[in-house]
Amino acid sequence: LGDLTPDTAYDFQIASRDAGGRANVSSGTFRTVADTEPHKPRAFPSPYVPGAGDVRLIHLPAHKSVRIVSVSGHTVRVLPVDENGEARWDGAGEDGASVASGVYYILPEGAPPFPFVVQK
Numbered sequence: 001l002g003d004l005t006p007d008t009a010y011d012f013q014i015a016s017r018d019a020g021g022r023a024n025v026s027s028g029t030f031r032t033v034a035d036t037e038p039h040k041p042r043a044f045p046s047p048y049v050p051g052a053g054d055v056r057l058i059h060l061p062a063h064k065s066v067r068i069v070s071v072s073g074h075t076v077r078v079l080p081v082d083e084n085g086e087a088r089w090d091g092a093g094e095d096g097a098s099v100a101s102g103v104y105y106i107l108p109e110g111a112p113p114f115p116f117v118v119q120k
Contacts, residue, residue, distance in 0.1 A: 004032050014102055026102055028071040030115040041111050047119035050091030050098040055116070057087040057106060064109035068116075071103055081108070091118065 004010065013027040041059045048055050057066055060081045068076045068089060077094055079087040093099055101120045107113045 006032050008032050012103065016101060026071045028103065030103075030105070030113075041106065041108050041114055043106055043114070043116045047117040048091065049119060054088040054090050057081075057089060057108075058085065060085045060087060060108045061110040066109065067107040069105045069107055070099075071105075076104065 009029055009031045011027070011029050013025060015023065015025045017023045041057065043055055043057045045052075045055070057079070060066055062081060062083050062085045064081045066079050066081055066087050068079070070076055075094075076099055077089065077092070079089055081087045091098055098120075099118055101118055104116050104118060105113050106116050
């Protein structure tokens with residue numbers, strides 16, 4: 001994505017095609033956070049490949065929860081946040097199945113949302 005301007009809204013579009021040749025296009029908008037927050041929530045690695053370990057979600061409000069939401073607004077998973085302000089995600093939804101490639105939003109309770117990329 002390159003350098004993004006803090007506190008700015010961006011529109012995006014992701015085109016994908018599965019092994020059977022079916023195409024899908026997802027789009028949405030996200031807003032970058034102001035660059036003045038020294039410990040703003042983060043997720044890494046990004047892009048994330050499910051099955052390659054866990055995603056670390058850090059700098060979250062301790063003892064709260066974080067929701068992972070698809071571009072369409074569907075809650076994929078809710079995770080607890082530990083006393084250190086960290087949650088880990090294995091790339092699976094509530095049903096245990098690995099999520100599809102695309103952009104997801106991390107919605108920490110008590111903190112601003114931020115986008116995150118899953119890539120297979």
